[in-house]
Amino acid sequence: MLTAVADPFDTAELRRRVLAAWSDSPARFREDANAEEDLVRGGYRDRLLVELAQNAADAALRAGVPGRLRLELTEVGGGGEVLHAANTGAPLDAAGVAGLASLRASAKRDQDGTVGRFGVGFAAVLAVSDEPAVHSLHGGVRFSAARTRAEVAGVDALAGEVARREGVVPVLRLPWPADGPPPAGYATEVVLPLRAGSRAAVRAALAALDAGLLLALPGLTEVEVVVDGAARTLSCTRTPPLVRLRDGDTTTPWRLAERSGQLPEELLADRPVEERARRGWTLTWAVPLDDDGRPRPLPDRQVLHAPTPSDEPLSLPVRLIAPFPLGSDRRHVAPGPVTDALTAVAAEVYADLLAALSPDPAVLALVPRVGLAAAELDAALGSAVLDRLRATAWLPATDPEEGERLTPARATVLDAGTDELVGVLTGVLPGLLPAEWSRREGAPALAALGVRRVGTAQVVEAVTGIARPPSWWARLYTALEHADREELGALPVPLADGRTAPGPGGVLLPDEGLPVDRLGPLALRIAAPEAVAPPAARRLLERLGARPATAAAVLADPAVRAVVERSVDAVDDGWDDADPADLATAVLALVATARLAPGELPWLAELALPDAEGAWAPAGELLLPGAPLAAVLEDGALGLLAPDVAAAHDPAVLQAVGVLTTFAPVRAEDPDDLDVDGADAWADAVLDRLPPGPPPSWPPLTAVRDLDLVADWAGALPLLAALPDEVWADVVLDGVPAPCHLRWWLSTHPVLGGRRPDRLRAPDGGELAGLYEPAQAPPEVLARLRPAATVDDVLADPDAALDLLDRLGDSACTVLPAVLRTVYARLAVALDGLDVDPPARVRVAPDRVADPARDPVAVLDAPWLQPLADGPLVPAGGTPGPVADLLDLPLLSERVQATVTSTPVRRGPWAAVPGADLAAARLGLPALPAEVAVHGRLLAGDRPVAWWPDGAVDHVDGTPAALGRALAWRAGAWPLRQALAEAFAEPGRAADLAAEDAVG
Incomplete structure (x- = not known):
């Protein structure tokens, strides 16, 4: 037996009217049944909590109080569960009850500011419950499928329709009174005994309830979710344009851009009556922010909130809350003029949102992506937003003179831009965006906006022809260090003399200490030192073909050599736009910095320097005042360097360019290029030492010049002996050593007291005693000249060997017996292959010579014949044939013919x-x-x-x-x-x- 309860809302009268209408028109019954079935089939189970929250928000707005909603899942006897939804705000009244019992007719239809959409929300309870009830401060109502079925069963006109529907009846058309007030502190409570098959879905929906729901429900500030006694609080704090959503202990700030207005009546002409009465609208874009205030895009697939979630997909990673008109399914937007108008407003507000966000490249993730639209509305929104963004000044300007924000049409972004590169190009490239905006992930968005992208080649083109100080160029080169080499070939380089090179190729990068300020007369392409001071700048330019310019490297430049080598001729021809003194100063400064040794760069000797008479001469033909060399040369053989120039420069530097203090080395790769006296004769003498064969390859050669200008050999020889070992080293060809040009020249000229050193012997050369006089000179000189000490020393040189052959026939000479025994045999070997005239006299004893023209001289070849010889015998040293050929003498065996005559x-x-x-x-x-x-x-x-x-x-x-x-x-x-x-x-x-x- 049912207990009677108070009926403040006169539910009995409501039921009577509905039953009467159904009895009079079973079609009306079918219509209501079908409408409710459509709502249930529409899949409102996933929207149940949203609809409950929406109703709670509207109730709070009507009452003008902060909205709170408590969702609690409790267990009841028999294993059942009940969902309780208690909210603050305006309690349920009679009009509300009538609205609940009248499908698609809402009591809020004339109330702008509420978010409920025409009574659909409460119908969502049917997705989970067959016995929903609403408890209010003014009373309560209950709906029941079972009681409605029992009521309808007593109406004859409807019995067949109920049977045809297998007992399914409209639940929300017949209300009954319900007692029980809402929980303390709340105005209304919805009680939903859950259908067995819906319990898991409700639990999952409660667990997944997101604080973002509160963005679309301005009347609702808090939602408390209680499941199995555990509570979770979702809350919202609004401080426009920021909203802070809290979910438990986590708080997320959201940035909002909002706009409100009223739709013109004509736009709503084809919309339902309820919508035509509610022309006011509020449109909101919202995006969460990170701790630094940068936008944190939502997952790719969003839906339109109209104002609560619809099924209309959006690709923009933000939340759109706007009262777009929905179609009959209450899930998708209906096309038409209202939708078009709101789309245009949404684009404007979206541009306002991006302009209001911090100027961080993370904003680019919010730019619509062309071709990625999820549906028709999404495509329209994306296109409208892009158009509006292209016309809005919202991109950050790097150059303060261009203002704070730029439209995309005025903006420029660098490929692979860095802070350094953007900084240096600010003021050069108009509309330059900060470096972080050039990241790869932002490129599609910037391209969609039409932002001009500038690569390295365009940067080079932009800086070509501009005037900037060298320090600016240094910053540019440093910023471009890792750029693509192929695009930097025409990168300008400021030069030290004020010119600009059209590219780095061949430019000289001055080393620290290089006297750049003095090098103007050389007309070199030397980079301005300040422009290449940073190591990164130097590395870049070197990678692009510039060359490090140490003093030695500058001196190695062919242009410098060319200027030096024609400097004397240029003086004679008259200098057009340069001063020979400036050129000399430049070259001497380079040499001083490079610390060159004398003769290291022989062509420096062509540098024009002033002499003591005021004329100009090659440095290599000038003597340093007080030079030891001046005392041993013929008078006037060489000029004297101007004393003021000599006093102004380090003597070592002057010597390095060829100014003479002592004898100067000369270097060449081939005897034909050795510009010294007797070079050809020396080369022939060296080649005479070699066995027959192809021409040899000459090693690098060193000689000494001006030997033919010496007047005082006693003074000159110590100077020559003091020269480096290099100039005295033997020349080795095909493994055969030969004297260098200096030793050969001195040995073949009368430099030792009027005697040739190769016609003297070493003081300790006892093997040659009697044949040669000992050389007399200081030990260091003799050590360099190396006069012969042995017969082998003499025989090493064919010319000396011929001289020895003549000396053996000189009666004024004597020969050691040990030498005489083999000397002719050794001479025959040394002179083999040469066309040698036989001597007039030959040595037949240590102290005696013979004249073959008068004496029957023979070469002893058969020792048993010696007692039968009728004249002097020449010892053959074991090789009588070659000796006989050398001396043009017969063998003894040819002179003596005999046989044994004894028995x-x-x-x-x-x-x-x-x-x-x-x-x-x-x-x-x-x-x-x-x-x-x-x-x-x-x-x-x-x-x-x-x-x-x-x-x-x-x-x-x-x-x-x-x-x-x-x-x-x-x-x-x-x-x-x-x-x-x-x-x-x-x-x-x-x-x-x-x-x-x-x-x-």
Whole structure:
């Protein structure tokens, strides 16, 4: 039995009217049933909490109090759950009850400022509950599917319709009174016993409820969500244009841009009556901010809030809250003039939003992306927003003279811009955006806005021809250090002399300490020092083809060499726009900085310098005042440097450019380029030392100039001896050493007391005693000249060897016996291949010469013939043939023709001679070959001889000496003749002598 409750809203009368209408017109029943079924089928379960919050917000606005909503899920007996939604504000009244029981008819239709859309909101409860109730301070109402079904079952006109619908009836058309006030502090409570199949969805919706919902509900300041006793509070604090949303302990600020107004009546002509009565509108764009006040774009897929969430997709990552007209499904925007008008306003307000945000490139994420629209409204909004943004001054200007904000048409962004590059180009490129706006992720947005993008090549074009101080260029180069090399080829470079190079290629980058201020006369492309002072600037320009300009590098510039080499001619021809003194100062400053050594750059000797007479001459033809060299040269051979110039510069610098204090080295890669006296003759003398073959490759050559100008060799030689070892070093060709030009020239000229050093011997050269006089000079001079000390020293030079050949025939000379024995043989080897005239006289004894024209001189080639010689003999040193050819003399064997004329007393094998075993051992033979014939008195041509070889038999006079010589000659061991003679002389001591041999 049902307990009667108070009925302040006269629900009985409402039920009576509805039932009467249904009875009179079952079609009306079907219409109401279908309408409610459409609402339920519309999927309002996901919008239930939104609709409850919307109603709570409207109630608060009507009452003019802060809106609070409490959503609590509780359990009831039997495992059921009930959702309670209590809110503050205006309580439910009779008009409200009538609105709830009249589908699509809202009690708020004439109240601007509320957000409820024509009674649809409460119908969402049917998605989760069959028994919804509303408790209010003025009373309550309840709706019930079961009670409605029972009421309708008693109406005959409707029984068939209910049966056809299988018991499904409109729930929200028949209200019943309900008792129970709302919770304390609240004006109204909606109580929803949950249908079993909806409980999980309600729990999920409560957990997912977002504080962002409050943005669209200005009347609602707080929502408390309680599930299983755990409470979570969502709140909203509005301090326009900021709104702070709190979800538990997390607070998020949102930036809003809002505009309100009224729609013209004519725009609403085709809209429902309820909408035509509510022309006022408020449009809001909202975007969350991070802790630094930068926009934090929402996820890509948003929906229009009209004002609560619809199903209309938006691609803009912000929230749009606007009363766009909805279609019959209450989910999508209806096209038409109202939608068009609100779209235009939305674009304007969106531009206001972006202009009001901090000028950070994060704003670019809010720019619509062309071609990414999610639906028709989204496309229209994106297009309108882009058009408005293009016409709005909202982009930040770097140049303060251009104002604070720029329209996209006036803006410029750098590719890969940096703070440094933007800073230096501000004032050069108009409309320049800050560097952070050039990031890659912002490029699509800037392109959609039509912002001009400038690459490195355009930067180079923009700075070409502008006048800026070198320090500005240094900043530009530093900022461009990592730019693409191919786009920087025409990057201007300011030069030290005020000119501007059209590109870095070939520009000289001055090193610290380079005397740039003095280098003007050289007309070089030297960068202004301040422009290339930062290391990054230098690195960039070097990468682009500029060259580091140390003093040495500048001197290596071909242009500098060309100016120096024509400087004397330029003086003679008259200088047009330069002063030779300035040129000299520039070059001397470079040399001082580079710390060049004398002769390091030989062409510097062509630098025009003033002499003591006021004329100009090459530096290499001038003497430093007081130079030691001046005292040893012929008078007037070289000029004297102007004393004032000498006093103004470091002597070492003057010497480095060729001004002379002592003898100067000359360097070349080939003898043909060696500009010194006798270079050709020296080269021939060197080549004469080489064996026949292809021309050799010459090493770098060093000589000394002005030797032919010396007047005082006693004073000059110590100066020459003090020169570096480099100028005295031998020249080595194909492994054969030869004297350098300096030693050769001095050796072949009378520089030692009027004598040629190559015609003297070293003081300790005892092997040449009697043939050469000793050289007399200071030790350091002799060490450099290296006069011959041995026969080998003489024979190394063909010219000296010819001189030795002549000296051997000079009766005024003597020869050491040891030298005489081999000297002609060694000469024959040294002079082999040369066309040599035979000497008029030849040496036949250490102290005696012979004239072949008067004496039957022969070359001793067969030692057994010596007793038969009728004239002097020349020792052959083991090579009688070459010696005979050299001296144009016959061999002794050609002069003497004889045979053995005596008869031997005995004949037998060599092995039978006493002492033969020891002789064989000393020869290294197992046994002695051939035979020996012993004569009492050995005669050849009836003249006595000691031994005589004759084919397979050796004839001897029997003496040990003859035996030793004969055996040594046969065995080809002539140097062992004395050892063999000893073996035959003392055969009884063979064992002792063999023991001695073992010791040796």
